[in-house]
Amino acid sequence: MIKLEHVGLRYGVGPEILSDVNFQLDPGSFHFLSGPSGAGKTSLMSLLYLGRRPTRGLLTMFGQNIGELNRQQISKLRQRIGVVFQDFRLLNHMSAFDNIALPLRINGESEKEIKANVEELMEWVGLGDHRYMLPNTMSGGQQQRVAIARAVITRPRLLLADEPTGNLDDEIGLRLMNLFDQLNRMGTTVVIATHNVALMEQFGYNRLILQDGAVRLMEPKKSIKQRLEGIF
Amino acid sequence: MFSHFFKKSKPRSLGVSKTKRRYDLPLEKGAGGLFLKLLIGMMSILAVLALAASFVLSAMTERWTSGLENRASIEIPAQDQNGKLLSTTEVEALVKEVEQFLKKHPAVLDIQVMSKEEITSLVSPWLGEDMTYDQIPLPGLISLRFREDVIFKPESLQVPLKNIAPQIRLDTHQAWLSQLLRFTGSLNFAALIVTFTIGITTIIAVAGAVQARMAIYHEELELLHLMGAGDRYISSQLQRYMFLTAFQGAIIGALIGGILLLLMGWISGKMDITLLPDFSLSAVQIISLCALPLLVGMLAMFTARYTVIQTLSKMP
Ligand SMILES: Nc1ncnc2c1ncn2[C@@H]1O[C@H](COP(=O)(O)OP(=O)(O)OP(=O)(O)O)[C@@H](O)[C@H]1O
Numbered sequence: 001m002i003k004l005e006h007v008g009l010r011y012g013v014g015p016e017i018l019s020d021v022n023f024q025l026d027p028g029s030f031h032f033l034s035g036p037s038g039a040g041k042t043s044l045m046s047l048l049y050l051g052r053r054p055t056r057g058l059l060t061m062f063g064q065n066i067g068e069l070n071r072q073q074i075s076k077l078r079q080r081i082g083v084v085f086q087d088f089r090l091l092n093h094m095s096a097f098d099n100i101a102l103p104l105r106i107n108g109e110s111e112k113e114i115k116a117n118v119e120e121l122m123e124w125v126g127l128g129d130h131r132y133m134l135p136n137t138m139s140g141g142q143q144q145r146v147a148i149a150r151a152v153i154t155r156p157r158l159l160l161a162d163e164p165t166g167n168l169d170d171e172i173g174l175r176l177m178n179l180f181d182q183l184n185r186m187g188t189t190v191v192i193a194t195h196n197v198a199l200m201e202q203f204g205y206n207r208l209i210l211q212d213g214a215v216r217l218m219e220p221k222k223s224i225k226q227r228l229e230g231i232f
Numbered sequence: 233m234f235s236h237f238f239k240k241s242k243p244r245s246l247g248v249s250k251t252k253r254r255y256d257l258p259l260e261k262g263a264g265g266l267f268l269k270l271l272i273g274m275m276s277i278l279a280v281l282a283l284a285a286s287f288v289l290s291a292m293t294e295r296w297t298s299g300l301e302n303r304a305s306i307e308i309p310a311q312d313q314n315g316k317l318l319s320t321t322e323v324e325a326l327v328k329e330v331e332q333f334l335k336k337h338p339a340v341l342d343i344q345v346m347s348k349e350e351i352t353s354l355v356s357p358w359l360g361e362d363m364t365y366d367q368i369p370l371p372g373l374i375s376l377r378f379r380e381d382v383i384f385k386p387e388s389l390q391v392p393l394k395n396i397a398p399q400i401r402l403d404t405h406q407a408w409l410s411q412l413l414r415f416t417g418s419l420n421f422a423a424l425i426v427t428f429t430i431g432i433t434t435i436i437a438v439a440g441a442v443q444a445r446m447a448i449y450h451e452e453l454e455l456l457h458l459m460g461a462g463d464r465y466i467s468s469q470l471q472r473y474m475f476l477t478a479f480q481g482a483i484i485g486a487l488i489g490g491i492l493l494l495l496m497g498w499i500s501g502k503m504d505i506t507l508l509p510d511f512s513l514s515a516v517q518i519i520s521l522c523a524l525p526l527l528v529g530m531l532a533m534f535t536a537r538y539t540v541i542q543t544l545s546k547m548p
């Protein structure tokens with residue numbers, strides 16, 4: 001699904017934020033991406049959602065070498081990726097509904113289909129009564145849910161979420177993690193960047209740890225429950 | 233589940249967007265669209281006037297030249313080259329000779345020799361009705377028409393006519409016609425230049441507006457781009473917006489221009505300027521004036537498309 005070989009990234013003439021990243025994600029896998037603030041998690045994500053090209057190294061996605069694709073092919077790949085941006089990036093001039101509907105419209109779905117799908121998902125993420133609100137009049141948590149709904153509405157093949165539960169209370173955070181989990185069960189490859197150790201421990205998925213410009217893979221620690229089971 | 237809490241609360245009106253979404257970019261915000269509409273409106277007024285001027289010029293040329301083409305007239309003065317008066321019979325003999333010559337000429341369609349009465353009525357305003365014309369020798373006048381299907385220069389009659397009698401004058405109307413045509417031609421050219429300049433100005437204005445908007449909404453554009461919106465998806469929205477803006481502006485401009493034309497027609501009608509032809513336009517011309525807004529809209533649309541694609545191609 002995703003393969004990075006000796007990937008490096010720098011902004012302009014600055015230092016290399018990523019210097020030698022090597023890892024491979026299998027289709028249908030679920031990974032957390034963690035690491036200290038400023039380590040480059042968001043930067044790495046931007047490579048994966050094709051917002052940026054690596055300054056060196058080889059990036060392969062959906063079995064295709066990104067360096068060899070033309071604009072149109074890249075657009076097509078992007079349509080198969082859902083992204084929750086750390087700063088949401090909602091369009092403030094249009095309603096929550098239209099924000100969530102946007103990827104479907106880009107993909108050319110019919111308005112009838114769009115209405116049914118968006119309304120159902122909005123209900124599910126607890127925004128059923130806020131359909132026509134403008135994002136900048138919503139709370140941080142509500143905005144985050146709009147951003148998440150927008151990322152998953154197309155049932156993408158790859159879901160990239162950057163701190164998707166940062167502004168959410170535990171209950172709704174869990175609910176959305178379960179949404180990602182369900183999508184994953186349906187075949188979507190998921191990468192979630194987070195600092196939230198409790199969350200990572202609760203969902204025992206593999207972790208990619210980003211530090212000093214490189215990534216290492218860490219098998220999940222056994223959850224407390226599993227450890228207790230081991231003792232008794 | 234979470235909506236339970238809010239179910240009873242009334243929908244808020246603040247910060248609520250019920251209007252139908254038309255564009256993914258906030259294109260309808262701000263006064264930029266209004267300025268562009270105004271600019272295009274003014275340009276359209278000018279374009280209507282320039283076009284109408286060019287139509288009127290064509291009509292004028294048409295009127296002045298029709299009836300003169302393929303025609304010439306021959307004057308046989310009642311005086312020879314040395315100023316010696318000729319008798320009426322001498323003049324008549326010359327007229328006969330010229331007529332005979334013309335009749336045999338392959339390019340001549342028909343000949344009309346003006347009768348004495350016709351000539352008298354022509355000169356009477358100057359000489360007075362009660363003049364006895366028998367006393368003064370009258371010149372001979374022949375008007376002739378050439379065949380349209382024979383390529384032939386009327387000037388080539390000059391030499392054989394001079395051979396009959398050197399004082400015979402041939403008037404083919406060519407000299408003043410060609411001057412007139414040069415004059416109206418240059419006016420028409422000026423109108424064309426004006427129209428062309430208006431077109432270029434519209435292109436520059438639209439391209440500038442599109443670029444400004446793409447700079448202002450760079451973040452929104454980038455987001456659409458990252459969601460996999462193709463160049464065509466994005467450009468079609470700006471195209472539609474620019475078409476409508478330009479179209480609306482041009483309709484207003486064309487209407488004002490049309491009213492101005494009617495007013496001018498009315499005033500010139502009042503003044504009874506006979507030199508100008510009717511100010512009324514033909515159906516084709518009216519249609520092309522009505523098509524102007526559509527043309528301006530299309531011009532704006534293609535400009536927008538080109539500009540957007542250019543800008544987008546710089547995104548990764
Ligand atoms: N657009 C940019 N231009 C220049 N430098 C940038 C840009 N974006 C990020 N950086 C730099 O890259 C480094 C990594 O930033 P990044 O946002 O990827 O970290 P992060 O791991 O996501 O941090 P956090 O956990 O706080 O979100 C930082 O030092 C930052 O200053």
Ligand SMILES: [Mg+2]
Nearest residue numbers: 041042086162
């Ligand atoms: Mg980050």
